[in-house]
Amino acid sequence: MASTELESIAATLGKFAFPRKFAVELCAECNLACSMCHHPSMKRPKGTMPFALWQKCADEIAAISPRTECWFSFCGEPLLEPELLLKCLDYGRSVGLKSMNINTNGMLLAPGLDEAILHSGAHLIVFGVDGFSKASFEKYRVKADRDVVYGNVERLLARRDETGSKLAIQVQFITMDDNAHEVGEYKAYWLARNAVVKVRRQLSWGGQFETGLGISNDERIPCPWAVTMMHVFWDGRVPRCPGDTECEEGAGNAWHDSLSNLWAQLGRYRDLHLERKFAELPARCLKCTDWMTGAAERVRPQAEAVPVEPTWQRLNLGAAR
Numbered sequence: 001m002a003s004t005e006l007e008s009i010a011a012t013l014g015k016f017a018f019p020r021k022f023a024v025e026l027c028a029e030c031n032l033a034c035s036m037c038h039h040p041s042m043k044r045p046k047g048t049m050p051f052a053l054w055q056k057c058a059d060e061i062a063a064i065s066p067r068t069e070c071w072f073s074f075c076g077e078p079l080l081e082p083e084l085l086l087k088c089l090d091y092g093r094s095v096g097l098k099s100m101n102i103n104t105n106g107m108l109l110a111p112g113l114d115e116a117i118l119h120s121g122a123h124l125i126v127f128g129v130d131g132f133s134k135a136s137f138e139k140y141r142v143k144a145d146r147d148v149v150y151g152n153v154e155r156l157l158a159r160r161d162e163t164g165s166k167l168a169i170q171v172q173f174i175t176m177d178d179n180a181h182e183v184g185e186y187k188a189y190w191l192a193r194n195a196v197v198k199v200r201r202q203l204s205w206g207g208q209f210e211t212g213l214g215i216s217n218d219e220r221i222p223c224p225w226a227v228t229m230m231h232v233f234w235d236g237r238v239p240r241c242p243g244d245t246e247c248e249e250g251a252g253n254a255w256h257d258s259l260s261n262l263w264a265q266l267g268r269y270r271d272l273h274l275e276r277k278f279a280e281l282p283a284r285c286l287k288c289t290d291w292m293t294g295a296a297e298r299v300r301p302q303a304e305a306v307p308v309e310p311t312w313q314r315l316n317l318g319a320a321r
């Protein structure tokens with residue numbers, strides 16, 4: 001099963017001249033300390049991306065490939081900087097970006113932000129909601145309150161449906177040991193409220209976390225993250241991949257170089273992946289299991305589209321968190 005599914009993802013990968021997906025670390029601070037995330041142990045300086053840096057990136061993406069999926073954020077919570085987020089979305093819309101997506105833990109979505117988010121120009125908002133019961137949710141989403149997050153997402157969904165906003169709203173469930181048994185209940189709950197449900201595997205964040213995914217290295221495929229996605233940290237640094245969480249193997253800085261050049265500099269790693277020369281990859285790749293996480297099950301609210309068995313979609317990465 002895994003091998004077929006992974007090879008179907010691999011079949012979608014190739015030499016891309018420009019990233020298909022672009023993660024923008026708008027803010028490297030976070031209000032939570034999730035147990036499966038790199039953020040609580042992050043050592044690099046934390047800060048907020050200057051608007052001018054996003055403008056520079058957005059201008060280049062709009063000129064070269066406006067359909068590139070832009071994801072706010074990477075390691076940090078974008079709703080800690082709501083005004084900046086809205087300003088960045090507005091700018092992205094003004095230059096013609098076609099896919100701008102927000103990734104949030106949902107705790108800070110105050111009612112006063114609903115209208116602004118619904119009409120911000122964002123195409124999709126993904127909430128990290130890793131549990132149905134309060135116990136399992138708060139075990140993983142440390143410092144969050146399950147009932148606050150559920151209330152915020154439900155309110156936004158209701159408001160979206162009342163106003164006719166086109167914003168797509170997803171709840172994302174990362175399956176782990178103590179929440180996997182809740183997936184069925186979770187799906188039913190959120191589908192009834194008109195959310196898209198995304199179920200995905202746990203990341204190892206460059207090999208830092210034991211994920212127990214049970215997939216053999218013999219089934220290894222090119223890493224979809226490395227081959228399709230580029231990340232820019234709040235200070236402009238570009239890591240080799242999302243597993244390079246501290247930017248120890250970075251390509252350079254988006255303040256001083258074009259995204260195209262930085263993407264080209266990372267091309268030698270993409271070639272090693274695509275040519276399946278896995279033994280020649282940096283040591284981090286050899287312990288990282290994130291190449292196994294390039295698929296997610298996504299279930300839509302329409303009854304006829306709800307599969308009985310999970311359908312693992314091809315290359316449905318979204319953002320790392």
Ligand code: SF4
Pocket residue numbers: 030031032033034037038039040074075076077104105128321
């Ligand atoms: S998963 Fe997101 S919300 Fe949780 S600690 Fe990491 S960055 Fe913060």
Ligand code: SF4
Pocket residue numbers: 206207223224225226240241242243244284285286288289290291
């Ligand atoms: S497998 Fe390698 S390229 Fe992919 S995320 Fe992990 S460290 Fe990065």
